[in-house]
Amino acid sequence: AQSVAQPEDQVNVAEGNPLTVKCTYSVSGNPYLFWYVQYPNRGLQFLLKYITGDNLVKGSYGFEAEFNKSQTSFHLKKPSALVSDSALYFCAVSPYGQNFVFGPGTRLSVLP
Amino acid sequence: GAVVSQHPSWVICKSGTSVKIECRSLDFQATTMFWYRQFPKQSLMLMATSNEGSKATYEQGVEKDKFLINHASLTLSTLTVTSAHPEDSSFYICSARGSREISSGANVLTFGAGSRLTVL
Numbered sequence: 627a628q629s630v631a632q633p634e635d636q637v638n639v640a641e642g643n644p645l646t647v648k649c650t651y652s653v654s655g656n657p658y659l660f661w662y663v664q665y666p667n668r669g670l671q672f673l674l675k676y677i678t679g680d681n682l683v684k685g686s687y688g689f690e691a692e693f694n695k696s697q698t699s700f701h702l703k704k705p706s707a708l709v710s711d712s713a714l715y716f717c718a719v720s721p722y723g724q725n726f727v728f729g730p731g732t733r734l735s736v737l738p
Numbered sequence: 739g740a741v742v743s744q745h746p747s748w749v750i751c752k753s754g755t756s757v758k759i760e761c762r763s764l765d766f767q768a769t770t771m772f773w774y775r776q777f778p779k780q781s782l783m784l785m786a787t788s789n790e791g792s793k794a795t796y797e798q799g800v801e802k803d804k805f806l807i808n809h810a811s812l813t814l815s816t817l818t819v820t821s822a823h824p825e826d827s828s829f830y831i832c833s834a835r836g837s838r839e840i841s842s843g844a845n846v847l848t849f850g851a852g853s854r855l856t857v858l
Contacts, residue, residue, distance in 0.1 A: 660846070669744065669831050669849035670782075716781065726772075726847060730781045 628653045630719050630729035638735045639707045647702040647732045649717030658720040659700040661691055663713045664731075670716060676700060687711070707736045740766050742834050744850025751822055752858055759817045759853045761832035767812035768834035772847070773805075776829040785830075788815055822857040829854050 629652045639645045651657060658677050662670040674685025681693040691702045700717060717729040741764040751757050761771060770789050774782040786802075788794040788809035796802045804826075806818040815834075819826050833847040 662849075667747075667829075667852065667854065669742075669851045670833075670847075671849070672846050675846060725784070725787065728782045731779075733779075 628719055628721050628727045630717050630727055632715075632717055632729040632732045634732050635730075636733045636735065638737060641709050641736050641738050642706050645704050645707040645711070645734065645736070647715050647717075647734060649700045649702065649729060651698050651700065651717070651719045653719050653721045653727075655721050659691075659693060660718040660720065660726070661685065661689070661700075661702050662716045662718060662728075664716065665713050673702070673715075707734075709736045709738050712736045740834075740836065740846075740848040742768075742832065742848045742850040744832050744853055746853055747851060748854050748856075750856045750858065753823050754821055756818055756820045757822055757855060759819075759830055759832070759855075761815045761817070761834065761850050763813045763834045763836065763848070766834075766836040766848075768815070768836055769812065770835045771809055771815040772833045772835075773807060773815075773817050774831045774833070776831060776852075782831060785817075819855065822855070824857045827855055827857045 631650045660675045661673040664670045673689050674683050676683050676693045684690045689704050712735050714731050716731050718726045720726045743762045745760045773785045776782050784797050785800045786794040786796045786807050788807050790809050790812050794807035809815040829852050831852040833849045
């Protein structure tokens with residue numbers, strides 16, 4: 627069975643500091659990995675994805691994520707956090723591009 | 739880019755009435771649409787998957803007679819919450835995926851903005 631873990635419910639970081647939101651996954655076969663962001667009372671917005679190729683993928687709003695096959699991780703990172711990055715972040719896996727399985731979400735708070 | 743419009747954003751209804759939520763793909767043909775339910779501070783729970791012209795496939799534990807899903811065209815899917823009760827109050831989100839996205843390998847889900855249902 628496919629699963630996604632986001633070990634931290636909440637991540638707090640000061641504005642200007644680097645941020646990391648962690649994600650690990652379990653899937654049979656080749657994983658398609660995604661990060662989505664959700665602002666209050668809104669749907670999810672796509673940030674970035676990994677399907678194949680370079681392990682470091684760059685996405686929207688300066689975010690990037692690194693696929694690590696041996697650690698089955700896909701952590702989301704940003705070199706310098708903004709207050710406007712405060713939101714709920716979801717990691718998702720889609721085995722062979724089929725149904726998506728979402729992690730529980732991590733709430734990011736960037737403090738001014 | 740791909741846009742999915744979901745309507746209404748907010749709806750309040752009396753217990754026992756039915757509510758319809760629409761999900762439209764504005765600039766692409768959505769061969770598959772997904773309906774999710776999200777409880778406060780929780781992740782998305784997939785309710786059902788619908789393919790255009792076919793009956794929806796419901797996840798285990800989701801009452802198909804309670805949550806009616808119709809995907810009559812390549813740009814429109816609807817979720818009707820029948821005989822709504824306060825426990826149905828939630829945030830419902832649709833997402834869509836087009837055949838072009840699948841064939842190109844993009845495989846990105848595009849989400850609607852969500853609909854917050856409050857049943858009194």
